[in-house]
Amino acid sequence: MxxxxxxxxxxxxxxxxxxxxxxxxxxxxxxxxxxxxxxxxxxxxxxxxxxxxxxxxxxxxxxxxxxxxxxxxxxxxxxxxxxxxxxxxxxxxxxxxxxxxxxxxxxGLFRPVHVKTERSQEIRLLLTARKFLQAKMIDAENNLRGLLRNFGMKVGTVTRAQFENRVMELLEARPHFVLAVTPLLEVRRVLRAQYQILHKAMQRLAADDPVCRQLMTAPGVGPLIALTFRTGVDEAARFRRSRSVPAHFGLTPARYQSGEIDRGRGISKCGDASVRWALVEAAGAIMRRNTRSSPLRVWGMAVAKRRGSLRALVAVARRLAIILHRMWSDNTEYCWQAQTA
Incomplete structure (x- = not known):
């Protein structure tokens, strides 16, 4: 039975x-x-x-x-x-x-999903913990800025290393604020120290992983982007065609059609949001930074002239996902020179 x-x-x-x-x-x-x-x-x-x-x-x-x-x-x-x-x-x-x-x-009316390997789950744990500490550190800084701004004390644009010194300079005019502000600075100091530990661990992990080293040869892809893409895809063999990767992570257009109604709804935004964010961030680095030119950047700038910068950003992210998966599948590095078909 x-x-x-x-x-x-x-x-x-x-x-x-x-x-x-x-x-x-x-x-x-x-x-x-x-x-x-x-x-x-x-x-x-x-x-x-x-x-x-x-x-x-x-x-x-x-x-x-x-x-x-x-x-x-x-x-x-x-x-x-x-x-x-x-x-x-x-x-x-x-x-x-x-x-x-x-x-x-x-x-048989079900749709199976891929369960990631334990290695990818461990990497995702590190990335999630790092992101949590980063968010809480930014929250602590913004909270301090908001509290001091009520009394006309503006922190202004400073680096993270200069932030604490700048706050202490502002407190010289109101020393009785030290009692309330010092614990917040201590919390931020602990968060920053622990965040740097996880950030350096992330960099070492990407440097030791052969797949991430390969992905980081592409423009706009650093340790965080490479690790996020690696854990999101998990195994290159999951996708038979590289063109399926952008759709899996919600970077392709969605459409609603019923009777006489037929309209687009932007990108679908399905799948892993962290991978989608990573690809868009990498696309932004390619398009906005004045770095080494690449065929991907040249193509993206041409799209921006025709369709606008926002659509070009998504288009570059979509094409970057295809390129990264093809690099991984073929075990090749990024080609910085355009080649004729």
Whole structure:
């Protein structure tokens, strides 16, 4: 008897629905969100498991690895696609969601998603922690600027290294403010020190990774852009065609068409937002900085003259994604000289 399983995962518990190939319920239960607990329950049911499905989420990578190691044919499905399929239910409960996922696995109406390797997850952890500290450091600086501006004390344009000295200069006129401002400066000092540790670790990681070294030969691509693109793509073989990469990260136009209505909606903005941000940042560096000329920059400037700078920026980001994936797939560096086809 072939069996199909739907897992509705939450932080503490997971609702499980086991269904046979005729759509008959075999077993329903709720266990702890642990690979061992789920594997133990599935092992008590006799039958051949064809598909085990769970939605993509914070615990999906961990649960998928554990269930796969236990020998179950587990698949991670796209959240938006499964949400649309389950939206027809009148009552939304964990039990009904597990039933719906099992039904989708039985009839094959699901869209699998790629689960990133553990190496890419580790790199993403470093990048996320660095971004968090950077954001909090900027928040601390802006908070200090706002508090002092209320009393006419303007910090002005200074570097991060000069920021603290500039604030202390302003406090000389109002020494009684030191009690309130000094703790904020101390918090900023700690955040900056820890941010620099993670920033240097990121640079070392990119320098030691052969794929990132290869990607950094392209214009506008530094350690942060290279690592972000590497973790977003994860494996170059995921995409059969390099032209599919921009669409995967939401850089291609979206369209709404119904009857006589047919209009564009800008880029789709689907997929990993951090990769999309990285590609646009790299495109901005290519277009705006007065650096070494490249065929990509020449092409982008020509697009800007015809369509405007904003559209040219997205177009360059889209083409850069194609180039980076092709470099990775072919194991080649960026060609700075235009070549005839």
């Amino acid at each position: 072939d069996l199909f399983v739907g897992l509705d995962v939450s932080v503490n518990t997971t609702s499980i629905c086991i269904m046979d190939d005729a759509g008959k319920l075999v077993k329903e239960a709720k266990v702890e969100s642990e690979p061992s607990s789920i594997s133990e329950l599935l092992g008590k049911v006799d039958g051949h498991y064809r598909r085990v499905g769970l939605e993509a989420g914070p615990l999906s990578q961990w649960l998928l690895s554990g269930l796969a190691a236990a020998g179950f044919p587990v698949t991670c499905v796209e959240t938006r696609h499964m949400k649309a399929a389950l939206s027809a239910q009148i009552n939304k409960t964990d039990r009904n969601d597990a039933r719906g996922i099992a039904q989708m696995m039985r009839v």
